[in-house]
Amino acid sequence: MTVWALGINHTTAPLDLRGRFAFALDQLQPTLLSLRDAMSHRSASASQAPEATLLSTCNRTEIYLSSATPDVDMTLDWMARTGGVSPSLLRSHSYSLHGDGAARHAFRVASGLDSMVLGEPQILGQMKSAVRAAEEAGALGTTLHQLFQRSFAVAKEVRTSTEIGSHSISMAAAAVRLASQLFEDLARTKVLFIGAGEMIELAATHFAAKKPAHIAIANRTLERGEKLATHFGAEALKLADLPARLHEFDIIISCTASSLPIIGLGAVERALKARRHHPIFMVDLAVPRDIEPEVQALEDVYLYTVDDLATAVQTAQANRQAAVAQAEAIIDTGVQGFMSWMNQRGTVPLIQQLHSQADAWRAQELARARKMLARGDSVDEVLEALSRGITQKMLHGTMAELHTGDALQRERTAQTVSKLFLRKER
Missing domain, CATH: 3.30.460.30 (Glutamyl-tRNA reductase, N-terminal domain)
Structure with a gap:
């Protein structure tokens, strides 16, 4: 293998x-x-x-x-x-x-x-x-x-x-640090998390430590979103409510398993207009993306992907x-x-075969020994026959190999046999 x-x-x-x-x-x-x-x-x-x-x-x-x-x-x-x-x-x-x-x-x-x-x-x-x-x-x-x-x-x-x-430095910690560079006081911001998986929970934990003014969690399954929201004292939203509520948030962190973007360019443009172009900090931790790449080009939007965060996590x-x-x-x-x-x-099958063969020889000689005992042979005769029979079976193949092949092959066989059977006891 x-x-x-x-x-x-x-x-x-x-x-x-x-x-x-x-x-x-x-x-x-x-x-x-x-x-x-x-x-x-x-x-x-x-x-x-x-x-x-x-x-x-x-x-x-x-x-x-x-x-x-x-x-x-x-x-x-x-x-x-x-x-x-x-x-x-x-x-x-x-x-x-x-x-x-x-x-x-x-x-x-x-x-x-x-x-x-x-x-x-x-x-x-x-x-x-x-x-x-x-x-x-x-x-x-x-x-x-x-x-x-x-x-x-x-x-x-x-x-x-x-x-x-x-x-x-985790992605979540890096996101908090970048957000702090944009907003002087995170305690005055409103944060939206989209998704309810492990990465969102980690990000929410980091941001919650900064005590933002409001936290909301939007998830496709409202029940799961509500469960996570309860943990952070946050508001639970339906994904369908996002277009109408997007403008309320200063920070948006998204990480879902959606195969298509959750937030489109048009929705962000409308949100910026409603915010009178107050900046939005966005982090898209999803692969594939949750936020359309074109959003990156909008003024007043600071969008980071998982790749963008790479430079923010370098340490000494x-x-x-x-x-x-x-x-x-x-x-x-x-x-x-x-x-x-x-x-x-690689040697396991061979080892298993050797054990199987040895057990078969032992079983044969034991059966033979029991027959000898049953017909009245002495214990010494039975033990002698048992040991001789097992020894002969063990050495039969080795002796046959030593007498076959050319001189070089016999020499190699002899060296192997010496290593296997003639090692000195330590």
């Missing part, structure tokens, strides 16, 4: 291309089943669908697979069709990794070393959700289970043994590099352990 990964992320693909390959959590299972079905029909044995896990976040979409042989081209073609782009376009923005390279990448992603925000903790939870989805879809086998369990363990060690986490370079070096050393050890496990797996 081998492992490989294919993906795009914030360093290789622009935001709009990443948006084509963004999958909500409830889409992971059917998407994985589609991939495995396509690959099993491509393989010689239709029943041998590869193990697969799909990780999809704002910053990346990655497919991790394990099978007897990698088929990166087929996986890329399937991914391109799924996203509605040409394979050549996707290939120019994607990366593929194999063996220890794929393992190292998974460990770095889990540890927050490959994130837009160094050391950010959200990715670990997203990876765990992706693994659960793969398990529920029946796509997670022994190899990928080991890969991800080891990646989680490495991530935990990195977080507890290094200062990676202390040098990270020297401290970061020291923490990264420590984390990479931990990851190196983790990769070595995983690859050692992978290599040992």
Whole structure:
């Protein structure tokens, strides 16, 4: 078995291309089943669908697979069709990794070393959700289970043994900091959050700490929006109410799983007119976008996407590099352990066959010994026959090999036999 990964992320693909390959959590299972079905029909044995896990976040979409042989081209073609782009376009923005390279990448992603925000903790939870989805879809086998369990363990060690986490600034914290640069006093602002997921909850937590004058949460499912609004003492809105209420808010943070923009250019233009061109600070954390890109060109609108926030989360370079070096050393050890496990797996069938054969020989000789005892042979005779019979069975194949083949082959066999049977007891 081998492992490989294919993906795009914030360093290789622009935001709009990443948006084509963004999958909500409830889409992971059917998407994985589609991939495995396509690959099993491509393989010689239709029943041998590869193990697969799909990780999809704002910053990346990655497919991790394990099978007897990698088929990166087929996986890329399937991914391109799924996203509605040409394979050549996707290939120019994607990366593929194999063996220890794929393992190292998974460990770095889990540890927050490959994130837009160094050391950010959200990715670990997203990876765990992706693994659960793969398990529920029946796509997670022994190899990928080991890969991800080891990646989680490495991530935990990195977080507890290094200062990676202390040098990270979350997207939410960065948004608060940028908003503070536009508005002198956030306590006098009105903030609207669109969505009710983990990222919005995190952003709301950061902004709520600044005690804004009013907080509202708009969500497609009103019940879920009301639940989050209650937590922050906020107002719950329906998405349908947004066009009429948009002008009331100074700060708008959006992160939904919608495949189409929630806020259009026209709605923002009308809001600005009603506000008499008082500025609006907007953050679009969604992939694909929740806010139409054309809004960026409007005067009095300060719109940031997840990619725009990248420069706002940089921290002291020297401290970061020291923490990264420590984390990479931990990851190196983790990769070595995983690859050692992978290599040992190749001998497992042989070990199982040896145990099975030895048990069969033992059973045969025990049956023979019981017959000898039943007919009245002495215990010493039975024990002698039992030990001789097992020894002969164990050595029969070895002796036959030592007498066959040419001189060079016999010499190699003799060296192997010496290592196996003539080692001195320590």
